[in-house]
Amino acid sequence: MIAPPTLLHANDIAHWDDTADVLVVGYGIAGACAALEARRNGADVLVIERASGGGGASALSAGIFYLGGGTDVQRKVGYEDTAEDMFRFLMASTRAPDAHIVRRFCDDCVGHFEWLEAQGVPFERSYYADKAVIAPTSACLASTGNEKLWPYAEVAQPVPRGHKVAKVGDGGGALAMNALIARCEEEGVRVCVDSRVTALVHDEARRIVGLRVRESDGERHLRARRAVVLAAGGFGMNGELMRHYAPELPETAEALGTPHNDGAALMLGLSAGAATQAMGGTIATASFYPPAQLIKGILVNKRGERFVAEDAYHGRTAEFIAEQPDATAWLIVDAEIFAYPELGHPLVDGWETVVEMESGLGLPEGSLQRTLAEYNAAAASGEDTLYRKHADWLKPLDVGPYAAFDVSYSSNVYRFLTLGGLVTNVDAEVLDDHGHAIPGFFAAGACVSSIPQDGKGYASGLSLGPGSYFGRVAGRNAAACTRND
Ligand SMILES: Cc1cc2nc3c(=O)[nH]c(=O)nc-3n(C[C@H](O)[C@H](O)[C@H](O)COP(=O)(O)OP(=O)(O)OC[C@H]3O[C@@H](n4cnc5c(N)ncnc54)[C@H](O)[C@@H]3O)c2cc1C
Structure with missing residues (x-):
């Protein structure tokens, strides 16, 4: 060194x-x-x-x-925040x-x-409601973290605190x-x-x-x-x-x-x-959203298993992807939510059935079929008991054809900052x-x-x-x- x-x-x-x-x-x-x-x-x-x-x-x-705790922007656009909630x-x-x-x-x-x-x-008194990495407008306030994610939403009132x-x-x-x-x-x-x-x-x-x-x-x-x-x-x-x-x-x-x-x-x-301290800490990102509808898809690793709530902040998702075998993962979508990620993650292919998709991605036999069956049942019930993805982003992925985007580190440019x-x-x-x-x-x-x-x-x-x-x-x-x- x-x-x-x-x-x-x-x-x-x-x-x-x-x-x-x-x-x-x-x-x-x-x-x-x-x-x-x-x-x-x-x-x-x-x-x-x-x-x-x-x-x-x-x-x-x-x-x-x-920033938070009740800034003028938060108040003017209708959010109540307290220093205590932000602290928690x-x-x-x-x-x-x-x-x-x-x-x-x-x-x-x-x-x-x-x-x-x-x-x-300069900061506007305005709010950007959609999911984005950087709001494409001049709007100020946006949700830029994991406030709405389980378990944090149970610890503190989730409010947006990103001031652009x-x-x-x-x-x-x-x-x-x-x-x-x-x-x-x-x-x-x-x-x-x-x-x-x-x-x-x-x-x-x-x-x-x-x-x-x-x-x-x-x-x-x-x-x-x-x-x-x-x-x-x-x-x-x-x-x-x-x-x-x-x-x-x-x-x-x-x-x-x-x-x-x-x-x-x-x-x-x-x-x-x-x-x-925290010398290995980084925030890396190559967000698969926008468009936000892709958050309704699931992320799977080489074992054909989910590993994160897909509605997490993109930096959190990136760190979980880095921890998967060979830092490799795919975003799985069905025909109803299909869209190309704005960042250009490579489309692997489209398949008529889940069985074909599983074999096309080289996943262990039965793994993706099992993961999707369990996820679809959870989504239909409105509760993701495995990773607690918010109900807003749950929908059974059951309308073929299906597609997978490669979100692996080796196939995309993940950009990072040291923390x-x-x-x-x-x-x-x-x-x-x-x-x-x-x-x-x-x-x-x-x-x-x-x-x-x-x-x-x-x-x-x-x-x-x-x-x-x-x-x-x-x-x-x-x-x-x-x-x-
Ligand atoms: C593209 C991009 C987008 C980002 N977006 C956001 C965002 O929206 N929100 C957010 O919170 N963070 C964001 N970040 C991270 C954030 O910008 C940085 O973490 C933050 O600006 C660091 O500020 P700093 O003053 O510590 O360092 P810097 O702004 O990097 O300033 C350090 C300065 O020290 C100088 N310097 C270095 N070595 C020496 C030396 N030996 N002698 C004299 N001078 C030296 C450098 O030239 C530099 O000017 C982003 C970063 C990038 C690159």
């Missing part, structure tokens, strides 16, 4: 090339939010960005923020949640939504980043681009007090009077780190993001003794292996393992939502650190 960079000692830095109260590494959503809050809390802030401008993966994103849902759906982090995020969500709008991030920036279809992330970067510029945040952070500097008290950066004309050392905030994104683009930390993700999956999401923040954190990273606490402080905060060191965004930790518990918006919120927390707390003159 790649070794972390050397942690430099302040005594070995002969000359500091620049100084700021707070140094922020990375100018995506977490970094921009950290910089703004640090600045507004009286700090001189310098953002270091490796690319030639701000944005990062955040600017490539669809701009869906997972996230606690139930997150793999190993930190209750303090989840609680703080849920309690502050309404205010955080208002803050985002006040920075100029007001942009038709994809691309809202760029609007959000334009607004946040404009605020940073107006308010005097200093930004240094084309500058790559290559090492952290600490002092005898283990406090992080500076950075080494590499630029086109050589190396420079930057001093932080108060603190350093790491916000340099995830590590999906680093094949070596992926093979080390997430070997269970099929190799055909492709990373989403910019080439700079290469794990630099993770390695910098490790150099300072930071703890990590593992540095361990932080509710104050966005970076923790070491003993759970102690490393002084002067904060982190937020995709370089930390925060609320979402795996694809089974992910909901669209759970990166930008907590990433922007805890970016602000990091910036505020970094500015409040004692000056280290």
Whole structure:
């Protein structure tokens, strides 16, 4: 595995090339939010960005923020939500949640939504009711997770919490980043681009007090009077780190993001003794819907067996597919619900009978016949006792001819984000292996393992939502650190 960079000692830095109260590494959503809050809390802030401008993966994103607890959008379109319901849902759906982090995020969500709008991030008061990965309109609110799925719907009142920036279809992330970067510029945040952070500097008290950066004309050392905030994104683009930390993700999956999401923040954190968690956690997706009618089909593996409720969030389904033998599965439909998946999953074939389909897919004799007979009986009774798929999506698959789409990893491009990273606490402080905060060191965004930790518990918006919120927390707390003159 790649070794972390050397942690430099302040005594070995002969000359500091620049100084700021707070140094922020990375100018995506977490970094921009950290910089703004640090600045507004009286700090001189310098953002270091490796690319030639701000944005990062955040600017490539669809701009869906997972927010709730009764935001103005939720109320205006007729949904009642509470911080308590949101908390219960996230606690139930997150793999190993930190209750303090989840609680703080849920309690502050309404205010955080208002803050985002006040920075100029636009959201409509509108609702998108259909099933989609990204709503094809500029509508704001949509169900983007597993809230309606069993068992979560029994734990908390299911309400939609995906808030999409007001942009038709994809691309809202760029609007959000334009607004946040404009605020940073107006308010005097200093930004240094084309500058790559290559090492952290600490002092005898283990406090992080500076950075080494590499630029086109050589190396420079930057001093932080108060603190350093790491916000340099995830590590999906680093094949070596992926093979080390997430070997269970099929190799055909492709990373989403910019080439700079290469794990630099993770390695910098490790150099300072930071703890990590959920390192194998990813959200991968190649959704077989839309169109939504396909959710009425069933997914089967090489044994001809179902393995997930087909109405699950597409990232949850993807993780279950990855766990099946050879990460192979098929979507089975009948003539009544036949449609081509928008993403273009390959159609294997059509067959007049289930027996022919079973043999055409090479499934064990009798397996698909049995699975479909059991499923059809359950669907006719209105209750899927096996996986508790919601009654809205149940219909016997008994109108031939039948068809199968290949949803295997090897036949489709599954795209993923990493969810593992540095361990932080509710104050966005970076923790070491003993759970102690490393002084002067904060982190937020995709370089930390925060609320979402795996694809089974992910909901669209759970990166930008907590990433922007805890970016602000990091910036505020970094500015409040004692000056280290
Ligand atoms: C296509 C796509 C769609 C998505 N849609 C959504 C969505 O709708 N909702 C959602 O919640 N999430 C979405 N995500 C995920 C989400 O965008 C990211 O998880 C989130 O933006 C990460 O924010 P960040 O600030 O941590 O990192 P980034 O936005 O990646 O910012 C990190 C910055 O750090 C810089 N950097 C890296 N290394 C260094 C270094 N050594 N020195 C200096 N700078 C460095 C990078 O250049 C980058 O600008 C999507 C992602 C993609 C790619």
